[in-house]
Amino acid sequence: MILSVALLVPWATGAVLVALDGRRRAVGWLAVAVLAATFALLAVLTAQVLAGGSQEVVTGGWPPGVGIVLHADMLGVVFALLSVLVLLAATTHEVLAGIEERVFPGLVLLLAGGLTGLFLTGDVFNFYVFFELAMTASYVLTAYGGGRRQLRAAMVFTAVNLLGSFIFLLSVAGTYRVTGTLAMLDVGERMAVVDPNAALLIATGFFIAFSVKLGLFPFHFWLPTVYAGSSPAVAAILSGAVANIGAYGLLRFGPTMFPAQLRLVGAAIVVLGAVSLIYGAVLAVARGDVAESLAYSAIGQVGYVLVALGVGGPVGLTAAVVYSVVNALNKTLLFLAAGIRGPLVAGAFAVGALSVAGVPPAAGFVGKLEMFRAGIVVGSVPLIVLLTLGSGLSLVYMFQMYQRAFWRAPAPAGPASPLPLRLLTTAVALLVLAAGVWPEPLLAASGRAAEGLLPGAAG
């Protein structure tokens, strides 16, 4: 029941709000209220899933296999909660700063509807439908601001991601062709007996589609233009909410649908993640512009998620979930803070910087700790060296950025941003700190999410 309502609320209000003039304050605040309500619904759903296990709704009351299955398990609700939280922060930021385009609030809600839907579906095709809903909304959002840079970013983003979506759709068709089903759990069972070459081809298709979303190393080429070109709130939405599709997709599709293929190419995935990690970090050190450095940092950070996925097992998957959550929060905080000026902002940015570098009081420390645990469990010295190197580099580029943005002559920065904006950013920073000081809920939820992914898990 709550599962369906959580889907309906952002979707229906989003449809109404795209027709209204979003530049009016009331419309913007309505969007914020709806996002808050969706967040509350998802929080209740999370509590229910924690207490009573995963929930399932078969649409139309048809028998499973005929009707489409909505499926809420720990992994899904964690990502849904995270994405809606990021959208809530970014939208509040934009409403406080003054929305420039009429469709912004409606599109953010449609994006929230799409994301909630794709995290809470148990069906591959349904996943694609919600995925397209979310992506279409974000194509338009990328052009938000309407300047040359934004339009260029939107063109690049749309072109590359349409290609990614096409590859995804081809893989969906392939999955149906070889297994005769699109329900994720059934696909996982039947994939074990299909022709290994076909299965590997399909798995590669999904992997490429999600890597494009995430901006992993060989598929990252679009990312710096887009993140640096779009407005700060949109960059926060893209890196904190939309990129979650990629991380979630890899986690959901890999271990549940293609466990054999994942084992086969595990080492290759770790290597790819490592390349992404180093490449992103080195280029982030080399760049002068804050937004561009953050974009390269994003490429590096998702490398950690891929490394953890490649390591696999309960520890690796837990690390991947924790790192995805922490990374999304970090990026939201940093992109929002980089766009404003004044007292409190430098502090908030410093928290984000510490978190990316993995320094203790911030949430990033928990993420890094889980990564090191994964490295120690597999007993791989190169992996631990790599993680140490990555952390060192991120410390360098984050503080280069901090220095450039906040220590160098304050003159060109202009007047301080309005106080509510700065307070909002501070609140996000406090959240990042809180997740680092009291990491148990995050760790427990991620652990449960990882358990649900491993073979033999009940639902």
Add this chain to the structure above:
Amino acid sequence: MSSGEPDRPDVIIRVIARMLLGPTLMVAAALVAKGYAEVGDGFGAGVAVALAIALTYVALGGARAEAALPVLRHGPKLAVGGLLLALATGFFPLLLGEPPVSHRPAPGEHVVKVGTLELFTPLVFDIGVFLLVVGVLIVLLHHLAGRDGRDGS
């Protein structure tokens, strides 16, 4: 193109565009009506109608097309109304404590028929999808025609 008016499409296209709209609406209605037993649905019907409207835009230009068919000015309302109608049909069972997209009359129950048209809630859903598709495509056509710069001349 006629040599006298190089900027305007041929008279044949203009006449066909005007005449085609009525039959297209009939085809769309047929697509929706037979969609439950044979090929057809609200989406296909919407695309068919949008194609006829696109031809009207090509033949008359943006301003004239919208003067001839005032409904074309209400594309956004059609789209939002259609989406809300479809969502309402999809999610109303929640109020009755049933899973989403359950339909009334339920499977196996008596359905009122008008000819081959079955009156049940999925029909409303398809009409919603039809309106959404037509509305969105009208909005796109409106913007494409508006960039032309020559319309209304």
